[in-house]
Amino acid sequence: MFKNYLKVAFRSLNKNRTYALINILGLAIGLTVTILVFLFVNTEMSYDTNWNGYNRIYRAGLKANLMGQQMEGPAAPSPMANALRTEFTDIESASRFEPIKEEILMRNGETKLYIKNNVFADSAFFKVFNYEFIHGDPNTALKEENAIVLNEETAHKLFGDQNAMGQIVNYEDRRDFIVKGIVKDPEGLAHFKFNMFLAQNDINNIWLNNNHMTYLKLREGANFDSFEKEMKANFMKKIEPNIEQFLQTTMEDFFSQNNNFEYTLQPIEEIHLYSRSSFEIQQNGNILYVYVFIGIAILVILIAGINFMNLSTARSGKRAKEVGVRKVTGASKPMLIVQFLTESVIQSLMALLLAFVLVELFLPGFNNVLETSLVLFNDHFVKTLLFALLVTLFYGLFAGSYPAFFLSGFQPIDVLKGDFTKTKGGALMRKSLVVIQFTASTMLIITMIIIFKQISYLHKKDVGFKGEQVIVVPIKTDKMIENFRSFKDVFLANGNVLSVSRAGYFPGDIPSNSVFVLEGREEQMPLWYLNVDYDFMKTLDIKLLEGRGFDQAKEADSISYYILNETAIKNLNIENAVGRRLGEYIDRNGGIKYGNIIGIVKDFHIEGFNQPIRPMVLRISNQANNASFKIAPENMNTTIDFIEKQWNKLEPAHPFRYKFLDEKFGALMKQQENFGTMFLFLTIIAIIISAMGLYGLASYTAEQRTKEIGVRKVLGASVSEIMKMLTKDFIKLVLIANVFAWPISYLLAKDWLSNFSYQIDMPILPFIFATLLALIIAIFTVSTQSYLAANSDPVNALKYE
């Protein structure tokens, strides 16, 4: 019997090729999207799950509210890891490390290389993270002060085929390190990737100084909740002396002033998708995107499934006779249901085969847009295949169930006498399905437009500085730092170099903060400080709002001068700031050095747009180890060559490296742009599938009404009147769909926009545009078929039956 079903299924597909193509292709596209999204989601959720005992590894963090300033991030104090190891029995191991953001220059003899993605780590690092050692001992590799561990690739780059163990490498012309271990890169994906591990074991015993990362691994069987409670209580006791010393207040008073300070623990497997702090080691993913892509995949599959249901039931008249005959010859309803479900599953499986081909075809583009490296045929292919089969079978059974039950319900006496081509039942169901389909498509169009408007808004937003034509160069030597002021003239000798300055960090980097005191006010103020030189504001074109900028001629070196940003003035309620004195702590005994506030600048962004602008203070300092050059727009490459040449003369040990400032800052937007592009692609897919379904339905409707069309034409109807008759029902359905789509889209878009600190007001135009677009698509799709039907000869129509 099953063989009979298969034969009929394939012959039926062959007989109705157009509809088979619409069904199979539509479903194949839906499955392609589903598989791509599965690969993406599976990869995103696999981060950090390859570490041994990953479900016992946590990252310590800090959540604080100081004078209304929210601070949250993966920062921990220097002594925390050691305290965890020595004071808590639930801890198997704990490690402290400090990622090195910039590239570092490593030298082995004549070989000189910039290596990025490195870390200063303590000796417990490899007890928490199980790297495979090719050479060396994980327990002791980072114990000594000058130990370094290299990954295979870096060892090869520095030493070629030579054995690197025990060899000396020079770090930044400052220190020599001895290679104590060579490791393989870990399996799977992690929220960090390090090429070199430099030993750093000394501890700075200030608990309020949170500038390290600390990870801990609980013992097997340890209770997380009780450990966390114990840890928080223990560490609050440890910070108490620092609060009294540095903030000049008691713990009790500190908390009574609506301040808050607590340490947090985040499971390592949640970091990649849930942690969006500016202090992340590398750019993380975003759980929101995972949810959105899953949602879109479901919508796309739903739309493809609706096509299948609709076309199958619409064309059921053609199968009615067969159903009648089979029932008369002995088939029961369950047998017929199994037959039609088998056909549906066969079509789904054919679509799956095509989908795998399409996935391979689209994967490079998908990876390019999302900056991923997804692969279909890898170690996880079996998992992907099982998932795809499950979805396919579920789809085949679910989408096929309605047509199967509908068709198998035909009674022989209704269908065997005469020509049963008109499907009387199921019209309301079909219309409802079209409405659902177009609701989904319209929702996608509306939200896509809003996403692009938001991205465009962020692109055009005034960031408070001008980054085009500015290149940033890291300063590596003390000599350059000490003499930078005098070296400027060397570069300024070229007329195309418009300005030279330096700063501690630039937009796109991680800012630093400290606690300041305003003279005349008791409370401490958390401010994000930026060390700059006298030409910083000119180089980045930062606007002065009040007072004056830094002026070397006017300022005595012994006095500090400060410039605040607008947010500092507003958030901290500083009235008449210019002329007042601001103090910062200079030692552990609470000593404060005061300086003059000389100006207020317009806010400018350092971090991305998902963070609000922080209250900021600029100060002149020699601890500003990033140079910036503003260059004229003409012949930029030539100018950069000139700068490079001069730079290499001044810093021969450290080859010139630069980045454009607007690209550096723009990298923060990249993830959102990629997301927007992918969303657009998926929306187009959904629209195409909806249009395909509508096309199939419209052509079938036209075919069904052939006789009616012929009669109307004989009676005098024009082509346009026939077309209007055929399209108006579909137009009504699309309009009804929009009634549902608008409120749902509004809520979804509002929710998505709430993730940005800077967002557009909800616009009305995307809603109107999406409705018009859906109508145009529907009219175009349906009227193509209507036109053909309306133009056919009446005599052919009347002979039809």
Added chain:
Amino acid sequence: MINLKNLTKIYRTDEIESTALNQVSFEIEKGEFVSIMGPSGCGKSTLLNILGMLDKPESGSYKFMGTEISGLNEKGRSAVRKQNIGFIFQNFNLIDELTVFENIELPLIYNKISASERKKRVNELIDKMGISHRASHFPQQLSGGQQQRVAVARALITKPPLILADEPTGNLDSSHGNEVMELLCELNEAGTTVIMVTHSSHDASYSGRVINLLDGQIVSEKKSNVGQAAV
């Protein structure tokens, strides 16, 4: 074999109620060849559908080989039907996606006959019907007469005791129509009970009894010596 008593069938829509059969009663013995005649709308197709257990009466009794059918649900009727009744339709009702062989084989599949047994029976029958050279052809490739022969073969493949034919020659020319009628006679002579609905007096003359219906009621019956199978 068949006993109908006071059989009534009413069709209802939202606005209209029409009585298709009104207190119809008769008996048909095993081996008879009976024609049911009457003008359009008289209820003959309705009667045939009820006899074929494709429809249920509103009221009255229908006994088939001693079993009361009118109270059975579709599952029960289907079980009796597939073992005992073969159907021949005016428009053949072959499945276009199946070959001649596969169309004829279909009732055997639903009666769960093994593949080897099915092959044997179908080949025997199509040889007998003279259509074995068309076994792998599709219905669209056959003439009307050949299609009806396939339909007859399909009706016979389970060797049912009763054949119901609804205007079996309606779509055929006279030559092919006569062929089909002679086939039905042969079957009847071999012991199969045949009930046929027809407009054609010529076709009715092949049967042994003619029942005339008008407005859902039997208005007359006529017997002849023709069409009486040896009991």
